[in-house]
Amino acid sequence: MSSITCGLVIAAHGRHYTVEFSDGSLRHCFPRGKKGQAAVGDRVQVSLQGEAEGAIERIEPRRNLLYRSDEMRTKVFAANVDQLLIVLAVAPPFSVDLLGRALVGAWSADIRPLIILNKIDLVDGLAQARAQLSDIDRLGVPIIELCAHHKEAARDKLLPYLHGQANLLLGQSGMGKSTLLNALVPDALAATREISTALGTGKHTTTSTRLYHLPDGNGDLIDSPGFQAFGLSHLSDSDIERGFPEFAEHAAHCRFYNCTHLHEPGCQVLQALDHAQIGQERHALYARILQERGRNK
Ligand SMILES: Nc1nc2c(ncn2[C@@H]2O[C@H](COP(=O)(O)OP(=O)(O)O)[C@@H](O)[C@H]2O)c(=O)[nH]1
C-alpha cells in the first residue's frame, strides 16, 4: 500500500513533474490517468512509489492559473501566483503590445503586476524606454528600475516587493530574466542540478518552468521561458475590458450598456481617446485583442 502525501509542483517537464515535499525531498511524478494538467505552483496529492517517484492523484483547488492561448494551443505559465514580474529592458527594445497583453492576462486572473525595467545602465535608451511606459505608469502599476548586473543593489531594491509571495518572472528573451534570477536566488544553478539528480541521469530534463524559494524561505520565484506571443483567446469581453482599467470611468457613461468601445455612437471611451485621455496604442491593443477573439469564436 502506498501513502498519500501533499507536495508542491516545482518544475514541469512536458507531462511529468518534479514535486517537492515538506521535508524538502523531491520526487519525479506522473499524473495518474489522463486527468487535468498540473502546473508549477500547484499543490498536489501524490501517492509515493519506490524511493524517488510518485503518481499525482489530485490537484488541489487553485487560487488562479495564468496561461495564454491562441487558436492552436493553450500554454500554462503557472498556478497560485500572487505577483507577475514583467521584465523589460532598455535594450533590446521591448514590445509594448506584449506588455499590455501580460497585464490583461494578470488582471483577468487576479494577479498583481509589477514591472521591472532592467539595464538602466544603458543610459542612452533610458528616456525612450520610460516614454514607452508612460501609459502604463499612469495606471499605477509599479515600475522598478534597476541594473541586474549590480546583483546586491538589484536584490535590495526588489526583495521587499517579493517577500512572502509567489512571484512569476515573465519576459521576452534578452531582457535579463536569467541574470535577475541569479541575483535573487544565488543557488539557482545548484537547485537545478538537484532536480536533475532527483530525476536520475539519462532522463530527459528539459525544464520549461521552475519554482525557486527565495533565500530565507520568504517567498518563491518562478522562472518561465521567454515568450514571443501572448494570445488571450480564452478571455471574455469583460475580462479584456478589465485589462484596460483606464477605460472604466469613461465606459460607465457610454450610451449603450453593452458598448464595445469600438464604433458606437455616444461611446465615452472613444471620446476620451479623441481627447487623448486614453492612449492611442492602448485602445489599438484593446481592439486587436477583441478582434482576435472574434476570429476564434
Ligand atoms: N547592460 C546590461 N546588460 C544586462 C543587464 N542584465 C542582463 N544583461 C545582459 O543581457 C543579456 C541577456 O540577459 P539574460 O539574463 O540571458 O536574458 P533572458 O533571455 O531574459 O534570460 C546578457 O548578455 C546579459 O549579460 C543589465 O542590467 N545591464
Ligand SMILES: [Mg+2]
Ligand atoms: Mg534566460
Ligand SMILES: [Zn+2]
Ligand atoms: Zn463605449
